[in-house]
Amino acid sequence: MATFYGSRNKTMERHVLLRDIDVPNIREIDVYLANDGYAAWKKALTTMKPDDVISVVKDSGLRGRGGAGFPAGVKWSFIPKDVFPKYVVVNGDESEAGTFKDHQLIDCNPHQVIEGTLLACYAVQANTAYIYLRGEFYEPAQTLQKAIDEAYARGLIGKNVLGSGFDVDVYIHLGAGAYICGEETALLSSLEGQLGQPRLRPPFPAQQGLYAKPTVVNNVETLANVPPIVLHGAQWYRQFGTEKSPGTKIFCVSGCVNRPGNYELPLGQYTIRELIEMAGGALQGRAVKGVLPAGSSAPILPASALDTKLDYESLQAAGSILGSASFVILDESVDIVWAARKMVRFFKHESCGKCTPCREGTHWALQLYNKLLSGYGTLDDVNMIGEVAAQMSGKCFCLLGEFATSPMLSTLKHFRAEYEAFVRAHSGGLRNGYDDELIREHVIDPAGNLIAGAVGQKRH
Amino acid sequence: MLREKRAQDIEKVLAKYPPERRRSAVMPLLYIAQEEYGYCTPEAIREVAEIIGCDPTEVKSIVGFYTMFYEQPVGKYVIDVCDDLPCALRGADRFVSHCEKKLGIRVGETTPDGKFTLNTVMCIAACDRAPVLQINKQYRYALDEQTFDRMIDELP
Numbered sequence: 001m002a003t004f005y006g007s008r009n010k011t012m013e014r015h016v017l018l019r020d021i022d023v024p025n026i027r028e029i030d031v032y033l034a035n036d037g038y039a040a041w042k043k044a045l046t047t048m049k050p051d052d053v054i055s056v057v058k059d060s061g062l063r064g065r066g067g068a069g070f071p072a073g074v075k076w077s078f079i080p081k082d083v084f085p086k087y088v089v090v091n092g093d094e095s096e097a098g099t100f101k102d103h104q105l106i107d108c109n110p111h112q113v114i115e116g117t118l119l120a121c122y123a124v125q126a127n128t129a130y131i132y133l134r135g136e137f138y139e140p141a142q143t144l145q146k147a148i149d150e151a152y153a154r155g156l157i158g159k160n161v162l163g164s165g166f167d168v169d170v171y172i173h174l175g176a177g178a179y180i181c182g183e184e185t186a187l188l189s190s191l192e193g194q195l196g197q198p199r200l201r202p203p204f205p206a207q208q209g210l211y212a213k214p215t216v217v218n219n220v221e222t223l224a225n226v227p228p229i230v231l232h233g234a235q236w237y238r239q240f241g242t243e244k245s246p247g248t249k250i251f252c253v254s255g256c257v258n259r260p261g262n263y264e265l266p267l268g269q270y271t272i273r274e275l276i277e278m279a280g281g282a283l284q285g286r287a288v289k290g291v292l293p294a295g296s297s298a299p300i301l302p303a304s305a306l307d308t309k310l311d312y313e314s315l316q317a318a319g320s321i322l323g324s325a326s327f328v329i330l331d332e333s334v335d336i337v338w339a340a341r342k343m344v345r346f347f348k349h350e351s352c353g354k355c356t357p358c359r360e361g362t363h364w365a366l367q368l369y370n371k372l373l374s375g376y377g378t379l380d381d382v383n384m385i386g387e388v389a390a391q392m393s394g395k396c397f398c399l400l401g402e403f404a405t406s407p408m409l410s411t412l413k414h415f416r417a418e419y420e421a422f423v424r425a426h427s428g429g430l431r432n433g434y435d436d437e438l439i440r441e442h443v444i445d446p447a448g449n450l451i452a453g454a455v456g457q458k459r460h
Numbered sequence: 461m462l463r464e465k466r467a468q469d470i471e472k473v474l475a476k477y478p479p480e481r482r483r484s485a486v487m488p489l490l491y492i493a494q495e496e497y498g499y500c501t502p503e504a505i506r507e508v509a510e511i512i513g514c515d516p517t518e519v520k521s522i523v524g525f526y527t528m529f530y531e532q533p534v535g536k537y538v539i540d541v542c543d544d545l546p547c548a549l550r551g552a553d554r555f556v557s558h559c560e561k562k563l564g565i566r567v568g569e570t571t572p573d574g575k576f577t578l579n580t581v582m583c584i585a586a587c588d589r590a591p592v593l594q595i596n597k598q599y600r601y602a603l604d605e606q607t608f609d610r611m612i613d614e615l616p
Contacts, residue, residue, distance in 0.1 A: 094585045095582070095583060095585070096583070097544050097545050097546055097582070097583040097587075098545070098546045098583065098587050099583075099585060099587075100585045100586055100587055100588055102585070103585045103586060130476075134585070135487075135526070135528045135597075136528070136540075136581075136584045136585070136594060136597065137585070138597035138598075139597070139598060139599055171476040173476070173484075173487075173488070174487065174488065174491070175487070175526070176487050176490070176491075176526035176527070176528040176529055177526050177527035177528035177581075178525065178526050178527065179582065190487070191484060192481070192483065192484055193481075193483035193484045193485065193486040193487070193512065193522070194483075194522075195521060195522065195525045196525065196526070211478065211481055252587070252588070253588075254546040254549075254587035254588055254590070255545075255546050255549040255550070255587075256549055260587065260588040260589075260590070261588045262588065295546075295583075296545065326587075328545060328546050328549070328587075329549075330549065334549065339545060339549075342544065342545040342548055343545055346544060346545070346582055346583070349582055350582065352525075436553065436554075436557045437543070437553045437556075437557075440556065440557075440560070440566065440567050440580075
């Protein structure tokens with residue numbers, strides 16, 4: 001289960017989110033209750049009006065941790081007061097390559113996620129919450145369901161909670177393998193039993209979300225921030241982070257580092273370089289070549305940007321995004337063309353097919369990368385990749401298509417020379433070290449010939 | 461018949477959603493159907509469609525859209541190995557090649573005895589413990605060739 005998680009990633013005296021590092025077994029309800037657990041929930045129900053909860057979250061400046069960074073309290077305040085029923089939907093689809101923070105929160109500190117969900121329900125006066133987890137979270141879902149059942153048994157969820165007159169139910173809904181369901185309107189469609197495809201906005205979920213009713217959609221990590229904010233207040237929360245990026249954030253570090261893992265840090269206090277050092281530095285003492293600050297969706301940053309501070313504004317100024325803060329580290333031994341192809345393959349696989357620029361763009365981009373990686377690429381193909389990405393940019397129905405252009409455009413921007421060198425150095429499959437994976441994916445045949453139209457297929 | 465065999469589970473699923481929104485139950489019901497039939501058979505799809513009150517074609521489109529619903533028979537153990545970028549930076553591609561060799565099949569295939577199906581998958585949110593796989597949706601973390609072989613050899 002939770003093997004590997006532990007105190008080695010201790011980055012704060014007392015963690016706000018990854019409290020499992022400080023308090024062993026906090027996933028058990030008795031341990032959680034003994035450590036301020038559900039104290040915010042009791043405080044809200046007995047001493048606060050719903051609007052007070054919205055106010056304190058607004059004042060805290062908490063921004064959405066799923067990627068967009070939109071202020072959570074402001075989002076809640078958009079929910080109309082006179083329309084019923086309303087819903088809270090928790091986004092636990094966590095599918096961005098390199099992201100595994102919600103996984104740890106659910107495995108190791110599930111009650112804090114539940115408590116945050118309950119507080120959101122109370123704030124917007126929703127009587128039902130759905131926690132949408134990706135289908136692969138079959139095991140974490142069992143941990144979370146056990147925690148929900150315990151909370152029901154203690155009267156913390158259900159009818160007339162703690163005698164307050166407020167009724168609330170919390171249900172888990174499992175997805176079934178589709179990255180696009182992390183996009184909030186696609187998630188709602190999926191929850192309604194439709195294909196997980198995004199919807200046009202407006203209307204926004206706050207007006208017409210789940211079942212066309214007012215709906216708050218928040219990320220798991222965002223909601224885990226809410227209990228400590230409600231309990232200790234906005235000023236307490238603002239001791240962490242910067243004016244525009246308050247609070248702490250979980251940074252997922254993976255790839256070429258010695259100690260990959262989740263690191264909780266105050267926003268804006270440390271740099272990418274320091275984060276990599278916390279994660280044990282690059283493998284075998286190699287130099288860092290590039291960093292993806294939000295998995296495949298974020299433009300890659302070259303080593304020259306390692307002194308960028310870890311907050312929303314600084315990463316944007318550096319030409320990338322903080323997003324979900326899933327830092328994938330590439331060291332000098334990594335082939336950029338190979339890495340970019342992996343990311344383009346991801347988006348080709350995950351494009352939902354709704355809009356043409358994304359569906360066709362990712363298809364043709366992967367064809368071009370296949371050609372390059374198998375050694376049949378030309379400099380014209382390198383240029384064509386840039387053109388395909390430019391054709392997609394700004395024309396796709398949702399952000400997935402925009403994200404798909406990131407690995408192409410940003411690697412071309414910072415590492416174009418590597419592309420050109422790759423074209424010059426490789427010719428014809430079965431010679432360049434990628435044979436196994438290219439044959440496996442039916443890109444080349446066992447004799448090394450390129451297979452036309454090969455872009456993989458739905459698995460079994 | 462699903463409705464007789466899994467009546468309780470089906471009721472539990474339906475109770476999560478408003479009565480007029482039964483369609484929301486399509487994915488949880490397909491999981492139940494898959495547990496019973498092994499994959500989403502035409503019969504399973506018809507039954508799920510009947511329960512939620514929609515056309516089987518619509519249920520079939522859901523099965524086709526999501527990767528975790530199987531449209532053909534699979535092995536007793538479905539092994540999904542992540543070969544996405546973060547895992548690949550930790551040797552996932554070499555690891556998948558080893559899995560193929562150990563099982564004697566290529567990715568996407570099932571062993572002739574029907575015991576194992578091997579797939580590669582996109583990121584499964586455990587990059588800190590790469591290479592990682594799921595076997596019948598159970599995580600196995602921080603694998604190497606030896607631990608993989610042992611896992612395979614010990615499975616009944």
